[in-house]
Structures are given as C-alpha cells and as structure tokens.
Amino acid sequence: MNLDTCAAGFVTPWMGMDRWFLIAATLLAAAGGIxxxxxxxxxxxxxxxxxxxxxxxxxxxxxxxVRGDMxxxxxxxxxxxxxxxxxxxxxxxxxxxxxxxxxxxxxVFTSPVVVLFQTLALVxxxxxxxxxxxxxxxxxxxxxxxxxxxxxxxxxLAAVAGVMFLVLDKQLKDHHLKSGLFRNLPPVxxxxxxxxxxxxxxxxxxxxxxxxGFLMPHTASALPHLIAAxxxxxxxxxxxxxxxxxGLTGRRxxxxxxxxxxxxxxxxxxx
Numbered sequence: 001m002n003l004d005t006c007a008a009g010f011v012t013p014w015m016g017m018d019r020w021f022l023i024a025a026t027l028l029a030a031a032g033g034i035x036x037x038x039x040x041x042x043x044x045x046x047x048x049x050x051x052x053x054x055x056x057x058x059x060x061x062x063x064x065x066v067r068g069d070m071x072x073x074x075x076x077x078x079x080x081x082x083x084x085x086x087x088x089x090x091x092x093x094x095x096x097x098x099x100x101x102x103x104x105x106x107x108v109f110t111s112p113v114v115v116l117f118q119t120l121a122l123v124x125x126x127x128x129x130x131x132x133x134x135x136x137x138x139x140x141x142x143x144x145x146x147x148x149x150x151x152x153x154x155x156x157l158a159a160v161a162g163v164m165f166l167v168l169d170k171q172l173k174d175h176h177l178k179s180g181l182f183r184n185l186p187p188v189x190x191x192x193x194x195x196x197x198x199x200x201x202x203x204x205x206x207x208x209x210x211x212x213g214f215l216m217p218h219t220a221s222a223l224p225h226l227i228a229a230x231x232x233x234x235x236x237x238x239x240x241x242x243x244x245x246x247g248l249t250g251r252r253x254x255x256x257x258x259x260x261x262x263x264x265x266x267x268x269x270x271x
Contacts, residue, residue, distance in 0.1 A: 018066040019122070022084060025059035026118040028052050029091075033111030049107035053091060056114065060088040073134040076145040080120075080127030085146075087117040089153020090160075093201075097157075097194060109160045140216035147209035148229060152264075154202035155236070159261035161195040162254035169251055192250050195257060196243065203236045232264045 032052030039049070063084055067075035075081040094110045121127060168188060210233055213226050239256050242248055248256070 018063050018070070019127070021059050021063035021066060022118055022122060022127075025056045025063060025087070026115055026122070028056040028059060029087075029111045029114040029118070032056065033108055033115065036108035036111065049111075050095075053094060053107055053111065053114075056111075057088070057091045057095060060084070060091060064088060067131065070131050071134050073137045074142050074146050075131075076149060077131065077134065078126065078128050080122070082149060083117045083121040083126070085149045086152050086156065087114045087121070089150045090114055090117070090156045091153075093154050093157045093198065106160065106164065109164055110157065113156060113160060138216055140212045143212035144209050144216055147205050147212060151202045151205035151209055152261075154198050154205060155257075155261050155264075158195050158198035158202060159258045161191055161198060162257035165191050165195065165250055165254040166258070169254075188250060192253070195254065196240075199236065199240055199257060203233070203240060206233050206236065228267050232260070232267065235260055235264075 029052070032049045035052060036049040064075055067081055067084075071077060076085055090110065091114055094106060097106065165188065168191070206229070210226075210229055213229060218226075239248075239253070239260065243253055
C-alpha cells in the first residue's frame with residue numbers, strides 16, 4: 001500500500017466531519033430558538049437558550065477548524081464557508097453581550113438567523129465537497145476576508161437588536177403590555193445603546209477589513225467586491241455620523257440597521 005492510498009483513508013472521513021459539525025450546529029441553534037419561544041410563551045426567561053447557543057458555537061468552531069485544516073487557510077473560499085463563518089461571528093457576538101441580553105429574547109431572535117445562514121451553507125453546491133488547499137496565502141487577503149465577515153457578525157446582531165426594538169415599539173403602540181413577549185424584551189434605552197455599540201464595533205472591524213483589502217494584491221475579479229465593501233462601509237459611516245451629529249429616533253436607527261444589513265447581503269449575493 002503506497003502512502004497516497006494511506007493518506008486517502010484518513011482524508012475521506014476527516015472531510016465528512018465538517019458537514020456533521022455544521023449540521024449539529026444548525027440543530028442546536030434551532031433547539032435554542034424553539035426552547036426560547038416555548039419559554040416566552042409561558043412568560044419566562046430561560047438560561048437554556050444560552051446553553052444551546054454555546055453548544056452551537058463549539059460545533060461552529062469544530063466546522064471552521066476542520067475546513068481551515070482542509071484549506072490550509074482561513075475557510076472563506078466559497079459561499080458555504082462564508083455563510084458558516086458569518087453564523088459563527090453572529091453567535092460569538094451574541095455570547096459576548098451582557099448576561100441580561102443573553103437570557104432575554106436576543107437568543108430567540110438570533111438563533112433563526114444562525115439556522116438560516118447555516119441551512120443555506122448546507123445547500124448542495126454551496127460547500128465544496130473536496131476543497132483544495134490554498135498555496136501562497138497572502139496575510140492582507142486573509143485579514144481582509146476574516147475582518148470583513150467578523151464585522152458582519154456584529155452588524156447582523158445590530159440588525160437583530162433593531163428587529164427587537166421594532167417589535168417592542170409595535171407592542172407598546174398596540175398596548176400589548178402583558179404578553180410574554182413584551183415582558184421578556186429588554187428596556188428600550190439599553191437595547192438602543194447595545195445596537196449603537198454593535199454598529200460601532202462592526203464599522204470598526206469593517207474599516208480594518210477594507211484597509212487590508214486595499215493593501216492586498218488585486219485582481220480584476222476582486223474589484224467589484226472591494227467597491228461594494230467601500231459603498232457599504234460608507235453607508236454605515238453616514239448612519240453613525242447622522243446619529244452622532246443630528247440624532248436619530250430609535251425607530252429610524254433600528255430600521256436603518258436592518259435595511260442596511262439586508263441590502264449589504266443582497267449586494268454580495270450577486271457579486
């Protein structure tokens with residue numbers, strides 16, 4: 001038996017592990033969301049949502065570790081890897097926010113987004129079945145890719161917080177003050193402070209990613225991607241500038257955070 005045959009025996013099962021990690025992460029995130037919704041229906045806050053999401057995070061790390069080893073680089077080479085990295089980043093920022101938010105409805109609102117991203121990543125053709133190793137990895141390219149997607153995790157959570165505010169605003173206007181949903185939502189002021197901080201964090205990480213993008217080697221195919229990234233970064237800078245200089249109502253900044261994130265995803269989906 002030659003060495004190539006031996007190596008193939010180890011590579012094949014290792015290659016299958018990435019999808020199993022991603023499937024497990026998707027099921028755990030779905031369980032966290034369902035458990036959270038059941039708790040809300042009974043008017044309670046549950047610590048279990050955090051536990052489910054923490055387990056999701058560990059499986060996401062397993063997926064990224066396997067794909068990273070297969071790629072010999074940061075696993076951001078196909079749409080499936082990008083969506084999975086984005087789901088990991090979103091989960092990371094969810095776990096980093098304060099305990100009041102982790103136990104509140106934030107997990108219930110976050111988990112469906114994580115499930116959506118990872119389900120799309122599992123669609124046939126999104127993840128390369130036999131990913132090629134990357135040779136001659138450029139540090140600036142790696143930084144650009146990783147920081148940009150990490151930024152989108154913070155911006156995604158800002159959008160989730162925006163949705164929460166819009167739901168809370170609707171509950172207040174409709175006078176549904178005794179519902180389990182309303183009683184589990186965080187205070188409006190704290191929610192808006194968290195949303196703005198996430199926008200600043202996401203904007204800062206995106207700035208690093210764009211600077212790295214200008215410093216990395218350029219190809220004609222990468223130019224539309226870089227132009228789109230600069231346009232999106234400009235839109236977020238304008239939003240934060242307006243909030244800082246003129247002030248924006250909670251409804252406007254929440255709606256803007258949601259719309260900008262959805263539009264940015266749509267832009268990159270067609271590039």
